[in-house]
Amino acid sequence: MATSLSHAYKDTHIQLSHIIPLDFGSVRHLPDSHVWSAAHEAPARAEGAAPPVIDLQAPDAAGLVGEACRGWGVFQVTNHEVPGALVEEVEGHARRLFGLPAERKARALRTPSGATGYGVARISPFFPKLMWHEGFTIMGGSAVEHAKQLWPHHYHHFCDAMDKYQKKMKSVAYKILLLILKALGVDEEELISSSSSFLMYQSDGALQLNSYPSCPNPSRAIGLALHTDSLLLTILHQNDTDGLQILQEGVGWVRVPPIPGALVVNIGDLMHILSNGEFPTMCHRVVPNETSHRFTMAYFYGPPADSVVAPLPNLPGPPRFRAATVKEYIGLKNKHLEKALSLIQI
Numbered sequence: 338m339a340t341s342l343s344h345a346y347k348d349t350h351i352q353l354s355h356i357i358p359l360d361f362g363s364v365r366h367l368p369d370s371h372v373w374s375a376a377h378e379a380p381a382r383a384e385g386a387a388p389p390v391i392d393l394q395a396p397d398a399a400g401l402v403g404e405a406c407r408g409w410g411v412f413q414v415t416n417h418e419v420p421g422a423l424v425e426e427v428e429g430h431a432r433r434l435f436g437l438p439a440e441r442k443a444r445a446l447r448t449p450s451g452a453t454g455y456g457v458a459r460i461s462p463f464f465p466k467l468m469w470h471e472g473f474t475i476m477g478g479s480a481v482e483h484a485k486q487l488w489p490h491h492y493h494h495f496c497d498a499m500d501k502y503q504k505k506m507k508s509v510a511y512k513i514l515l516l517i518l519k520a521l522g523v524d525e526e527e528l529i530s531s532s533s534s535f536l537m538y539q540s541d542g543a544l545q546l547n548s549y550p551s552c553p554n555p556s557r558a559i560g561l562a563l564h565t566d567s568l569l570l571t572i573l574h575q576n577d578t579d580g581l582q583i584l585q586e587g588v589g590w591v592r593v594p595p596i597p598g599a600l601v602v603n604i605g606d607l608m609h610i611l612s613n614g615e616f617p618t619m620c621h622r623v624v625p626n627e628t629s630h631r632f633t634m635a636y637f638y639g640p641p642a643d644s645v646v647a648p649l650p651n652l653p654g655p656p657r658f659r660a661a662t663v664k665e666y667i668g669l670k671n672k673h674l675e676k677a678l679s680l681i682q683i
């Protein structure tokens with residue numbers, strides 16, 4: 338039987354202190370557990386330094402996407418065919434979920450060896466301090482199990498919206514993947530006959546709801562610490578509260594401002610491998626806000642856990658990475674975080 342993505346994530350065992358988020362509503366000051374001694378540097382103020390915004394219906398969309406992937410590893414998309422009403426509905430459910438009392442949210446807590454449900458960021462064990470963040474992870478049909486714990490009689494409203502959103506995200510991610518592959522010189526027909534044909538039909542994703550409550554001392558706190566996303570690409574909706582920043586070589590931290598109706602797309606580690614390093618995997622973090630609450634929905638899109646990922650064969654130069662299964666790579670990432678890529682480098 339094929340290994341599911343949630344099984345690939347299940348191999349690590351985490352302590353409870355790295356699962357249960359702070360009861361943010363009950364604190365007036367930043368607790369020591371959440372004070373980061375090295376205050377985060379301010380973003381660079383270079384004029385015009387913001388990731389490109391691409392109209393997905395533009396005739397030269399593939400060229401623009403390719404340029405953005407090479408230069409930034411991140412871009413925003415408009416005209417993406419995801420109805421605004423659906424995005425609003427899902428954000429509304431996320432707000433309701435995170436607005437529940439802490440004891441109620443704890444009913445849907447991720448288990449120590451689990452991958453889905455309510456909890457702190459999975460990268461937390463790698464850092465000495467905790468983050469100003471709470472999340473809810475959905476993989477496959479996991480929403481039903483956890484939503485039943487939160488709303489025993491009304492869980493289906495939440496689940497239906499999450500299912501609908503994930504289906505839409507999967508189809509948009511697939512279209513963006515084709516544009517990215519076209520930019521790498523691979524067309525759809527070539528792909529069908531190649532060893533990478535798994536990319537075509539079988540890729541799927543996980544949905545992560547994120548909440549960053551307003552923070553009493555944002556300059557000493559971190560919403561989500563510096564990391565890269567592991568899979569092929571991430572599609573992110575952010576509400577109107579700023580916070581996402583990317584680390585650009587030679588520039589520093591650059592804001593990815595919320596644009597109404599736009600979705601943020603970023604390259605993950607597996608796409609970095611497929612592109613033989615041509616597309617940078619985006620290093621990013623989230624900083625909290627003093628007065629407003631940031632909500633985001635991140636859809637992580639990637640191939641099935643058993644598939645083998647390696648640099649695409651048509652690319653110039655010797656391969657920079659050895660082949661690895663998705664499951665093996667996720668295992669390395671869970672153990673070594675940002676060092677994982679270097680462990681499969683040739």
Ligand SMILES: O=C(O)CCC(=O)C(=O)O
Binds near residue numbers: 575633635
């Ligand atoms: O919430 C955000 O802005 C980013 C979320 C993120 O980076 C993640 O969930 O991996």
Ligand SMILES: [Fe+2]
Binds near residue numbers: 564565566621
């Ligand atoms: Fe991320």
